[in-house]
Amino acid sequence: NAGVTQTPKFRVLKTGQSMTLLCAQDMNHEYMYWYRQDPGMGLRLIHYSVGEGTTAKGEVPDGYNVSRLKKQNFLLGLESAAPSQTSVYFCASQTSGGTDTQYFGPGTRLTVL
Amino acid sequence: AQKITQTQPGMFVQEKEAVTLDCTYDTSDPSYGLFWYKQPSSGEMIFLIYQGSYDQQNATEGRYSLNFQKARKSANLVISASQLGDSAMYFCAMRGWNTGFQKLVFGTGTRLLVSP
Numbered sequence: 001n002a003g004v005t006q007t008p009k010f011r012v013l014k015t016g017q018s019m020t021l022l023c024a025q026d027m028n029h030e031y032m033y034w035y036r037q038d039p040g041m042g043l044r045l046i047h048y049s050v051g052e053g054t055t056a057k058g059e060v061p062d063g064y065n066v067s068r069l070k071k072q073n074f075l076l077g078l079e080s081a082a083p084s085q086t087s088v089y090f091c092a093s094q095t096s097g098g099t100d101t102q103y104f105g106p107g108t109r110l111t112v113l
Numbered sequence: 114a115q116k117i118t119q120t121q122p123g124m125f126v127q128e129k130e131a132v133t134l135d136c137t138y139d140t141s142d143p144s145y146g147l148f149w150y151k152q153p154s155s156g157e158m159i160f161l162i163y164q165g166s167y168d169q170q171n172a173t174e175g176r177y178s179l180n181f182q183k184a185r186k187s188a189n190l191v192i193s194a195s196q197l198g199d200s201a202m203y204f205c206a207m208r209g210w211n212t213g214f215q216k217l218v219f220g221t222g223t224r225l226l227v228s229p
Contacts (some may be wrong), residue, residue, distance in 0.1 A: 031215065042117075042204060042219040043158075050215055058216065090158060101148065102217060104158035 002026055004105035006091050012111045013081045021076040021108050023091030031094045032074040033058075033102065034066060036087040043090065049074055081112045115140045115212075117205050117220035124225050126195045133180070134190040134203050134223045142166075142209030147188040148217065149179065152202040161203075164188060195227045 007022045023032065031050050035043040035058075045058030049068040063085060065077045074093075078085060088109050092102040116139040126132040138147065149161040164172045164179045172179040180189040188207075192199055205220045 033217075040221060042221040043206075043217075044219075045216055048216065050213075088156070092158075096214075101160045101163060103160070104150075107156050 004091055004093055004103050006089075006105040006108050008108060009106065010109050012113065013078075014113050015082060017081050018077070018079050019081065019110075020078075021089055021091075021110075023074045023076070023093075023105055025072055025074075025091075025093040025103070027093060027095075027103065028071070029093035029095050029103075030071075031096060032068065033092040034064070034074065034076045035090045035092065036060065036085075037090060037107075038087050046076065046089075081110075083112045086110060086112045115142065115145075115207055115209055115218045117207055117218055119205055119220035119223050121223045122221075124223055126192075126225065126227055128197060128227055128229050129194050131191060131193045132195055132225065134192070134205075134225065136188045136190065136205035136220060138186050138188060138205075138207050140186075140207065140209050140211075142211045145207055145209035146214070147179070147181070148206045148208070149177070149188075149190045150204045150206065151199075152204065152222070153198075154201070158204075162190070192225075197227050197229065200225060200227045 004025045033048040034046040047066040052071040091105040094100045094102045118137045145166045147164045151159045162174045162177045176193045178191045202222045204222045206217045
């Protein structure tokens with residue numbers, strides 16, 4: 001039981017390049033989330049999904065796209081990376097709302113030059 | 114809208130002493146949940162404790178307890194008998210009925226340093 005995994009762990013991009021971050025969970029959770037963490041700002045929600053085939057915008061969605069084609073996977077895409085997207089990205093999942101806690105992946109450190 | 118405020122950017126405590134990390138929240142939700150997470154220097158987010166807005170008693174999990182004062186909208190984390198391994202960032206978060214309990218809102222965190 002691996003929990004929530006993220007690929008890759010580290011990545012350096014040049015401005016304008018694209019990339020996809022992969023999140024996978026093996027807990028059969030319905031809800032999945034992508035956050036970014038910047039110094040002094042806590043975690044901010046980028047996009048989330050409440051089930052396979054569904055996605056919704058969070059607090060800071062601009063410049064990102066997501067897809068949830070399979071229940072266990074949630075992909076975060078950057079079509080044209082900008083230095084402002086330099087951050088640590090966390091994926092999380094949970095069974096449903098209410099009291100259920102979110103389980104987090106180990107994070108991806110992305111640097112955009 | 115929901116908002117979490119953590120006013121202590123940094124806290125220091127000596128090993129074996131207790132420490133309280135402050136968290137206040139603002140919400141119009143009739144029902145909500147409050148969470149605390151720990152983030153050590155290795156970076157992972159670790160769930161510590163949960164308090165529901167209708168729970169009659171304060172939540173406890175081992176050395177962690179949540180001092181929930183609903184009227185004051187505060188949900189402070191109390192760590193008893195601090196250990197060196199408690200040095201980390203601590204985040205308070207909440208989730209509410211108005212968003213279908215789907216989204217967590219985080220505070221900016223408090224960095225705790227435990228000294229020998």
